[in-house]
Amino acid sequence: DAKTTQPNSMESNEEEPVHLPCNHSTISGTDYIHWYRQLPSQGPEYVIHGLTSNVNNRMASLAIAEDRKSSTLILHRATLRDAAVYYCILRPYGGATNKLIFGTGTLLAVQP
Amino acid sequence: DTAVSQTPKYLVTQMGNDKSIKCEQNLGHDTMYWYKQDSKKFLKIMFSYNNKELIINETVPNRFSPKSPDKAHLNLHINSLELGDSAVYFCASSQRGGPGWEDTQYFGPGTRLTVL
Numbered sequence: 001d002a003k004t005t006q007p008n009s010m011e012s013n014e015e016e017p018v019h020l021p022c023n024h025s026t027i028s029g030t031d032y033i034h035w036y037r038q039l040p041s042q043g044p045e046y047v048i049h050g051l052t053s054n055v056n057n058r059m060a061s062l063a064i065a066e067d068r069k070s071s072t073l074i075l076h077r078a079t080l081r082d083a084a085v086y087y088c089i090l091r092p093y094g095g096a097t098n099k100l101i102f103g104t105g106t107l108l109a110v111q112p
Numbered sequence: 113d114t115a116v117s118q119t120p121k122y123l124v125t126q127m128g129n130d131k132s133i134k135c136e137q138n139l140g141h142d143t144m145y146w147y148k149q150d151s152k153k154f155l156k157i158m159f160s161y162n163n164k165e166l167i168i169n170e171t172v173p174n175r176f177s178p179k180s181p182d183k184a185h186l187n188l189h190i191n192s193l194e195l196g197d198s199a200v201y202f203c204a205s206s207q208r209g210g211p212g213w214e215d216t217q218y219f220g221p222g223t224r225l226t227v228l
Contacts, residue, residue, distance in 0.1 A: 036217075038155075042221060042222070043116075043202045043220050044155070044202070044204075045218075045219065046216040085153070087155075098217075099157040102154070102155040104153075104154070
């Protein structure tokens with residue numbers, strides 16, 4: 001399974017944009033890039049995913065580098081509720097199983 | 113309505129006991145999972161069932177036995193509990209569909225198991 005590298009922690013101020021980076025230099029052509037987050041004392045929740053093109057949804061945007069070796073999760077206006085651990089996960093298209101392989105993630109702190 | 117629910121939320125027990133954690137999803141999904149999050153917050157898949165059939169078993173000790181009575185339920189029974197079993201256990205579900213299986217997983221709130 002291809003590996004991802006994320007900073008251990010990041011800080012942001014409330015109502016400012018946050019850019020959470022993820023490196024995945026060994027990504028294969030069939031790997032989707034998924035982001036999940038885990039709020040304190042809760043189960044992980046899906047944020048966004050993409051393959052090659054940038055993606056937007058109501059929670060966030062995902063910017064994928066042209067060579068796909070890195071991606072950035074963008075929270076446009078951070079709120080206190082966005083304080084969580086953010087996981088960048090690679091999942092192969094059409095893989096034999098649907099399991100998620102979590103790394104250590106990035107702990108995002110949001111200051112008021 | 114809660115999509116994925118687990119009971120109990122907290123479970124404190126003695127070493128050597130046998131305990132069960134229950135999981136139910138009302139999303140109509142075909143696939144359910146158990147994940148374990150240890151004290152260092154590392155999340156790892158344990159099992160996955162699709163339509164009541166075991167499809168993932170990640171070298172978990174055979175003291176752990178998942179049981180899926182129907183598509184909406186996946187219970188986890190643990191025999192002879194050990195100190196190292198203390199962790200938070202998360203249930204999840206997803207709708208397998210299409211060739212890419214890029215379906216989102218929905219997680220329950222977790223069950224914090226403490227073995228004394």
